[in-house]
Amino acid sequence: MALMLCVASTTRLLPCRMRGVNFVIVKSPGDRVNGPGVWPNQLRWLDVSDRTCSFPGCGKNLYAKGFCKGHYQQTIDGRKLKPLRPKRNFQDVVFRNNEGNKHCVRCDEWLPEDYFGEKEGHADGLYMWCRRCQADDRKGLPITRRWELMELQEGGCQGCGFVFSIHGGKGNTYYIDHDHRCCPGNTGNCGNCIRGLLCGSCNKSDVLAS
16 A cells, blocks of 8 residues: 655644545644645645655654654654564463563563563563563663674673673673763663673672773
């Protein structure tokens, strides 16, 4: 089905449907935006089926300001742009593999259910991301950066070489070290000042500070 663009001016985008055809009304802020307020002789139609979100790798239909609806909402909320979470149906959420493990949609691993935090309102009562991925996200570590650092450090601490268990318990997993001169505190970081992954002992001694 072709996506059409209904153009009255070039300042505002509104998704609409008419006679089974998807299109977008582009109106100026001073004009009426309801269907009855748009006269046919005010509009012209363009095929914009190749117009997609400008966020790298997104591919969703254009909504406003060069973005799809999801990424446009991120800009409205003042959030850092990031890939949208894939929509999952009920069967995807409750499905378990032969070992009874749940799929983490961020790291793409099958893990025991106790590796996931509880989430009221979800079909299975658990988060879509495992605890490790949730912690990484709060600290500003993208999954691709995690894989890159784990490969670069051969799966071990950058300070002493201790081999991590990514989803292991306290004392057996990694800590994200970043430059505190860039992002003070321990609540998170910008993602650009991450220096490496450390074990608990090296993280306390701050061996990468120099």
